[in-house]
Amino acid sequence: MSDPQRAERRTQRSLSPIWIVPLVAVLIGAWMIYDNLSRLGPSITLIIDNAEGIEAGKTLIKTRNVEVGRVERVSLSDDLGHAVISARMSPQAEAMLNDDTRFWVVKPRIGREGVSGLGTVLSGAYIQLLPGNSDQGRREFTVLEQPPVAPPDAPGLRINLVSQVGNAISTGDPVTYQGYTVGRVEDSRFDPDKREMRHLLYIQSPYDVLVTTTTRFWTGSGVDVRLDSQGFRVNVASLESLVGGGVTFGVPDNAAMGHKAKPGATYVLFPDEDSANEGSYEQYLEYVLLVDDTVRGLSPGAPVEYRGVRIGTVVSVPWNFTAPQPDSLSRFAIPVLIRIEPQRFDDSVEDIDTEDWYQRLDRMFGHGLRASLKAGNLLTGALFVDLNFHQDVVPFQRMSFVERRVFPTTSGSFAQIEQKVSNLLDKFNNLEIEPILGTLNATLESTRQTMEKVNGIAASLDALLADPATGQLPDNANATLRQLRDTLQGFSPDSQGYNELTQTLSRLEKLMRDLQPVVRTLNDQPNALIFDKKLTEDPQPRAAP
Structure with a gap:
């Protein structure tokens, strides 16, 4: 028997090649995640009062019409006071996000400048980004309600205006110079502590040189119609100001051009051009008029004139009406506060010696200078203060009223007319009317x-004209003229009578020629018809001696 097979032990590798595939997949996934994250820009938060037209995942964020972000989420704030927008920006937009960056919603708008944002009617609203130049980064912004007037780095000048609440100036209103738009109102805010409006104005370059240290700003109402003591005036500004108002500026006629304004300078916004011009007279003399006549028609701002030349302004009517008067036992006059403005005489003088002017006017009072009220416009009844010299006036004693010097006054034109009418009525009352009535x-x-005789003559004349014989007079005259014409026609050159008359005259002329010798003879010898004519001898010449 052969030996049974024996298992062979081999050492296996720790990592199978099959794991390479998932490992590579993990690496690729990690790289894709890293690449995706590296391509994502920063996330920002936008605060807006109303999210109308903003949709998550659809609304874009653009700058110069290039997409730089997209809205990811729209939600309400915790206090439900506003909407919170979360947006993802592109990496290239990270450098644009700083403290000076501005956002606003672009949608169809109808404003003073016309209709804008019509392109969003089909494409939908989007958020516009205006990059800033600040070095301080930022990730949370407040969306503006209106587009900014100009970029923060736009060339030009930004100044501040302070005005009363009555001046209705809002963001976007035009800033004009002699009717031409040179800037815009960037911001308008109310300061409740000082109870005044503060406006931020942007004057675009190169018109920023027009704003100087002596420039005055006033509200442009579009159409200014006035009917006062100075007459009827109409001032029409630009069409845009006519629709929405705005701000106008200029240098008063009595002021120098001044130096160029510094950025951030503060000016006062006057209600109109006249107020702006009056505000340039910073040095003045205050007087009080104690007027015995009526002050109906005299209003603050009325001119104080000397022989037609304006030298001051009425400040208050009446002024401290209940204060005790210097001679209250003899009269109860109406106090009127006025200002004499010497700068109107010479605008080049910066410092006025008020005491010298007070002494000068005191000397004029001694020579009869008096103030009176006169009608500036008969249609409206507006009055103004007229200064002039008068003869035979009561000497004026210097006095004061509530720490103000008193300007001497005299009766106005209306009071003088009333006095003359009263004197005339008195003369009429003193006339003896009964003898005059008897003579009358x-x-x-x-x-x-006399009228009865005239009527009788007229009746006789009528009867004469009504007589038929009088009516036949023209016919008889016509018949006589016809006969005379026929007679004259008989002596025309072609008529027989004319020829016979011519022949008779010819014979008469011949007879006269024949009679001339006879007449000559009779002149020489009257008796020649009886006696023979004497023959005279021929004269003999004398012989020479």
Whole structure:
């Protein structure tokens, strides 16, 4: 018998080649996961008040119309006060996410500049990204309600305006200079502590040089219609300002151009151009007028003029009405506060010596300078303060009213007219009316008799014209004229009478020629018809001596 087969022991490898396949698969999967993660950009959070038109997985984030992200999730905040948007950005957008970056939703809008975002009607709304230049990175942003006026790094000038609540200026309103749009209002916010509006203005380059240290800003209302003591005025701004208003600026006529404004400078926003111009007169003299006449029609802002030239402004009507007056026992006048502005005479003077001006006006008071109220517009009844010199006025004693100097006054034009009318009525009352009425009655009686005679003459004339014989006068005159015409026609050159008359005149002319010797003889010898004509000897010439 042969030996039975014996098992042969062999040493087996620790790792079978079959495991290479799953290992490679794991490596490939890990590489794909790494590659996918490396291609993903940062995740950001957007805060928005209303997520209208925003859809998770569909709404894109774009810059310059290039996709740089996509919305992944839209949810409400914990306090339900706003919506929270989670978006995934592309790797190339990571450098754009900083403190200056701005986001807003692009959708169809109708604004002062027209209609925008019509391309999103079919494609849907998307979120626009405006890259910033800050070095500080950021991952959470607040979505703007309106598109920004200009990028943060746009060339130009940004300044601040402070105004009252009544100035209705909102974001996006135009900023104009002489009717041309040179910028926009970037932001408008109300400060409840100071109770004032604060506006951020952007003036685009190269128009930023127009804003100087002496520039004044005022509200552009589009159409400004005024009917006051200075007449009827209409000022029409640009069409955009006409629709939505805006801000206008310029340098007052009485001010120098000044230096270029610095970024972030603060200015006051005036309600209108006149207020802006008046705000440039920073030095003035205050006086109080104690007016005995009515002040109806006199309003704050009315001009104070000297012979038609404006030199000041009415500040308040009335002013401290209940304060005790210097001579309250003899009168109860209406106090009116005015300002005399010497800078209107010379705008190049920066520092005004007010005491010198007070003394100068005091000397003028001694020469009869007085203030009175006059009508500036008969249609509206608006009044203004007129300064002029008057003769035969009561000397003025210097006095004060509530720590303000008193400007002497005199009766206005209306009061003077009323006084003249009253004097005229008094003269009428003193007239003796009865003799005048008796003379007037006699005159009327004589006039009546004259009119009766005139009526009689008119009746006789009517009877004459109604007589048939008077009516035949034109026919008789026509017949006479016809006979005269026939007679004249008988002496025409072609008529027989004319020829006979011509022949008779010819014979008469011949007879006159024949009679000329006879007449000459009779002139020489009147008795020639009786006696013979004397023959005269021929004259003999004298002989030479």
